Amino acid sequence: MDKFGGRYGCLFCHATKDHMNSGISKEDRNMMSLREDYKQFVAHGSHEETSKDISRNVVREPMVNIDIDHVSIPCLHISLGVFKKLYDLLESDAHNLDRKIYKLRQSNPSEELNNFEITIAKKTALNEACREKINKLQIDISNMEDNMPISQLLKSTALTTKLQAIRELEKSIEKDDFKVGAGPLTAAMDNVLKKHKVDRQAYHGKAFIGNHVHKCCKINIISHLIAACQSTFDEQSMDLPIGIAKDLQLELDTMKDKYIPLFSKYSIVEQKINHTRSLTTEEIKEIDNNIHDFVGEFRKYGHSITPKMHMLEKHVVPTLKRWQIGLGLLSEQGGEQIHAAFNRQARSVYGVQSEMRKMISIMRNHLTLTSPQINSKVVKPKKRLRKDCTNSVEE
Ligand SMILES: [Zn+2]
Numbered sequence: 001m002d003k004f005g006g007r008y009g010c011l012f013c014h015a016t017k018d019h020m021n022s023g024i025s026k027e028d029r030n031m032m033s034l035r036e037d038y039k040q041f042v043a044h045g046s047h048e049e050t051s052k053d054i055s056r057n058v059v060r061e062p063m064v065n066i067d068i069d070h071v072s073i074p075c076l077h078i079s080l081g082v083f084k085k086l087y088d089l090l091e092s093d094a095h096n097l098d099r100k101i102y103k104l105r106q107s108n109p110s111e112e113l114n115n116f117e118i119t120i121a122k123k124t125a126l127n128e129a130c131r132e133k134i135n136k137l138q139i140d141i142s143n144m145e146d147n148m149p150i151s152q153l154l155k156s157t158a159l160t161t162k163l164q165a166i167r168e169l170e171k172s173i174e175k176d177d178f179k180v181g182a183g184p185l186t187a188a189m190d191n192v193l194k195k196h197k198v199d200r201q202a203y204h205g206k207a208f209i210g211n212h213v214h215k216c217c218k219i220n221i222i223s224h225l226i227a228a229c230q231s232t233f234d235e236q237s238m239d240l241p242i243g244i245a246k247d248l249q250l251e252l253d254t255m256k257d258k259y260i261p262l263f264s265k266y267s268i269v270e271q272k273i274n275h276t277r278s279l280t281t282e283e284i285k286e287i288d289n290n291i292h293d294f295v296g297e298f299r300k301y302g303h304s305i306t307p308k309m310h311m312l313e314k315h316v317v318p319t320l321k322r323w324q325i326g327l328g329l330l331s332e333q334g335g336e337q338i339h340a341a342f343n344r345q346a347r348s349v350y351g352v353q354s355e356m357r358k359m360i361s362i363m364r365n366h367l368t369l370t371s372p373q374i375n376s377k378v379v380k381p382k383k384r385l386r387k388d389c390t391n392s393v394e395e
Pocket residue numbers: 010011012013014015310311314315
């Protein structure tokens with residue numbers, strides 16, 4: 001398949017981005033349809049850029065001959081992706097509130113306001129306007145890419161003008177911007193994560209770790225995050241005019257109304273699917289309702305449905321019905337563990353020069369450690385008693 005975010009971004013079915021957004025189900029992919037799509041791709045010159053028009057984003061032959069309904073649903077990555085999406089949206093709203101507080105302080109300077117805050121407020125207002133324009137242009141471009149055949153797209157002057165406009169706007173954004181996490185509310189949210197020992201990977205777009213997402217859902221982290229935002233806001237709004245502080249409080253209340261149900265509903269789904277227990281038909285029916293409840297709530301706000309959210313909505317329940325167990329036993333987590341084990345092995349053969357010898361050594365070690373046949377023949381070391389030791393010495 002071409003890039004994950006392509007027009008046909010789902011491995012399991014033929015839903016496009018538009019179908020995902022409106023929740024429309026499409027027919028499933030299978031080995032026959034994949035091969036047929038690949039044939040079309042080759043017949044049209046194997047151009048990856050046009051694969052969305054020609055081969056529903058299929059650009060390679062299947063690597064393994066296993067039908068799609070036997071492919072494990074990427075449960076771990078669905079969790080990571082959906083939770084991150086929710087957290088990013090919450091953080092972005094908190095960041096907007098942070099910006100407003102600074103902007104207001106600029107127009108209602110108090111004695112406590114320092115030069116740093118004034119400078120930040122000025123830059124923020126300018127950069128915010130630029131970013132909004134860039135966002136609009138990017139949405140336009142993405143729609144054009146999705147809906148126009150590549151031959152037209154390449155000739156389109158509208159596309160070139162939009163790309164040029166984005167480059168210019170990016171240049172005009174000042175470098176020392178008021179970054180997400182620099183304001184009081186987002187900083188308070190970061191502290192809540194730290195307090196609960198939840199890490200975000202600084203070099204991977206602030207992604208979460210699987211176990212930490214599960215932990216966040218277990219303790220319903222949203223209640224802690226919102227409480228931290230409220231107490232920080234109370235401190236920050238003390239020197240703001242009462243009317244304005246009330247307006248901002250209303251915005252914070254809107255945030256609560258939006259994110260508390262969203263996170264809570266997702267927490268229920270996450271805990272009900274991400275385990276290794278068996279499931280009854282009744283339980284699966286309930287999970288189906290929980291998933292629709294969550295995705296319906298998310299759709300209410302007009303956010304686009306990502307491929308991971310689409311998989312949660314359309315493909316998790318059929319998988320549960322088929323295997324009748326939690327996704328913890330089916331998902332890619334075992335694969336991820338093997339990946340980590342191979343990485344550990346690779347460190348021990350770092351000094352070996354030949355790539356082939358390195359690989360053989362890793363595979364041999366792995367086989368020795370995991371093969372039951374080999375393990376059964378390995379003689380376990382006997383625990384020697386002190387008495388045995390003295391005897392053997394005397395002999
Ligand atoms: Zn699908």
